[in-house]
Amino acid sequence: MLSLHEVGVPQRxxxxSARVESGQQVHLIGPNGAGKSTLLASLAGMLPSTGEIVLNGTPLKACTGSDLARLRSYLAQQQSPVSLMPVFQFLALHQPATASENDVEQTIAYLTLRLRLNDKLARSVDQLSGGEWQRVRLAASLLQVWPTLNPDSQLLLLDEPENSLDVAQKLALNELIDEFCQSGRSVIISAHDLNQTLQQANQVWLMQHGSVIACGSAVEVMQPAILSPVFEVGFQLHSLDDHHWLMTRTA
Structure with missing residues (x-):
């Protein structure tokens, strides 16, 4: 579905090289400044890169802006409201061009209910809290590629999507991401919760100093001997209720 061949950004x-299959959830992990945002922006076609990125058989460099909007959605790490408009209008800006009005309304209702935004639709985006604005941005990103609205969508790129979310909101987002992947589409996420990555990721790309230094399944990459030198923290791996959990090791 997505293939990367020697993809890089000079000096960054x-x-x-890697390949992401349909339905996979890929997590990018690593310390701050490791290059996760740079890689995501490149995959989104928002940052010039060397090498080749091919999405659903089409080289990314051959895609127009409308092609990119149809095939993938990208949530940048930070974005401030650029104009004063109600939430429902902001969401409407991200609806797929070919979707029917009725389907868009139903999907907006579904996504905003799941993300606990259904009572915020008439509020101006400049009057939202940080967590509310993050959830609006997430709803817009999901709306753009939601399977029932956009049959051509392939990929969702999320840079630290859980910023400013509480526990219930994180759970709701995880459920929506799982639902998106179950439709045969893929998600690549810049993540900081290592235990969440351990439980949910099909692939993990561990980054340090602008380089992917380990790439494989969660079980392969999320090992204390691999993680500890990168994060400069001692880790221990424990098993509980048929799941593995990482804990920091005290001195």
Whole structure:
């Protein structure tokens, strides 16, 4: 579904090759400044890169802006409201061009209910809290590629999507991401919760100093011997209720 061949950004990201299959959830992990945002922006077609990125058989460099909007959605790490408009209008800006009005209304209702925004639709985006604005941005990103609205969508790119979310909101987002992947589409996420990555990711790309230094399944990459030198923290791996959990090791 998505293939990367020697994809890099001069001075920021060393060349990297990988393949993401349909329905997979890929987590990018690593310390701050490791290059996760740079890699995501490159995959979104928002940052010039070397090498080749192919999405659903089409080289990303051959895609127009409308092609990119149809095939993938990208949530940048930070974005401030650029104009004063109600939430429902902001969401409408992200609806797929070919979707029917009725389907859009139903999907907006579904996503905003799940993300606990259904009572915020008439509020101006400049009057939202940080967590509310993050959830509005997430709803807009999901709306753009939601399977029932956009049959051509393939990929959702999320840079630290859980910023400013509480526990219930994180759970709701995880459920929506799982639902999106179950439709045969894929998600690539910049993540900081290592235990969430351990439980949910199909692939993990561990980054450090602008380089992907480990790439594989969660079980392969999320090992204390691999993680500890990168994060400069001692880790221990424990098993509980048929799940593995990482804990920091005290001195």
């Amino acid at each position: 990201l060393l060349p990297f």
